[in-house]
Amino acid sequence: MDDAQSAVLLVAPSFNASLIGAGPTGAPLQPLFGNVDFKAYNIDFENRAANFSISQALVTDISYANASFYGCAFASYQDTWYTGRNASTYVVDSIIYGQTDCEPALRLLSAIFFINKFADLFGFGTAWFEKVTLANRACGGGIVAWKGTNLTDAPGNRYGAYISNSRIIRSPYANATAVTDGKCFLGRPWNDLATTVYLHTFMDDSVEPVGWTPFDSARPVIMNTTFYAEYHSYGPGGNTSARIPLEHVLTDEEARAFTVDKLFLGRPEWIDHEYVS
Template structure:
């Protein structure tokens, strides 16, 4: 079946969502008192207004879970949840948002948000980007720390959730143009996300040390380095929306000393780079969105079969800064394959920074199985193809 899915998705990528209905019956809105019909046995229910719900907040439901390796499920009713959620549990956990259209992230009805940021002007030694996050999947605060410099925070001898899955929930950090203000952090964990959205301005989404994540569908919204990290992140059919164009769309770092060869990077397939729908209408972003810049010289960012709108910088990728470029031949890997659209300008790309490879080479080196060493057992195989 995986080969059939692969053929369908490559030929008609929009059909990936027609096949994506793993928890459709559970997520479907139902009459009061019946919301858990069609859900896995033992599913916990969170709602702000349904008397059937056992919990009024997502975090209280998470904290109630037994700390073992059993599969656990949480269904979240429609509404806006102003809270911070931390998942430290090691056992598999699936959180689903109620929706009548699980294949369409624009129809999501569950919204998780907070407003917090790191003031980099007054930041002290005890503050970290990890302290301003809406949803964190990490075994501890120390494990979630970003740290500073090319190597970041010290390595931790632990691992968190082995199989975290989130469906149809919008996550936003509503701090506006302030400093690092993340919607999502994943560190020392395996996590996958289906038709979810993540919105902020700076440093929206972070996949950190020893973390592996897959994002299917959905949208990531931001301005400056809004997808960044240490770990391995794979985006399939995701909309990448810029509110403004500071830094790069992606800022990534890696180290073979820590992870072994070819185990880190940010990979985008069948995705779209566009201006955000809520961007200031007076902003002209044409030709200003750099695809990425190297957080350290072992950065790896790959765009495959991705639509480049007219906001994309003609040269594609950029150096970290003129005084500190952080680009090393055969060490820094910025790659495009099959890019198309008005922002794809092969004659203007800076080939001293990036390279362009064939679709065949991209499939061989950067498919899901190639990136993760095998087809991951912690993803929903109905959504993700091999």
């Protein structure tokens, strides 16, 4: 399903550029770029389509744009956060409420700093989440579902989701009957070029010990072109000893390659580096 028009916040240069599209390649590539410096501070975004999962209910759709968020909250159930094609996003000191869907399209939620909500994040661009809390309302698939593409289609775009100095927890607002212990995968590949990296992240016991899962029964193998990595995960779900063999447990030297400046190929002017929580 492609219902980007239901997003609470949509930052894109055209309607077609906002579309998500299905499958590994998504909606057709657009020769457009929109807002180069969108910023939001201390705003709560909520999609009130229902108080339970009803398929996609996006809070954000950021596509073909640069956008950053400071001290915000993002609330929905399935597919809360979307960083779209050729988009770059940065989220800090924020919270994301959501759940991982139980069917094929798992999304990476939202994040809010020091707050206990969980998020379902999905995307096709480059997203950095710093000091966020991902609070699970329920678990079924992966916390993050991401796509990648070749640099011919998006020169300079380092596709992937990067979660740093953050927390993964069960939401205190989760339904009492929702079973989350050992049920939440860290991610699954929306296509075979997916990249997801967790750095210095607390993980509660909702995290599945193997960490990562294939997309669905039609694509039952995680290919070696997919890059999944962790560095200094901690907490009950942070033990990497049972992770899938494909995962990279980064060394100190390897982890130094994952910084905001290196991922965005320079010090991004569209990020407020002076922000203090």
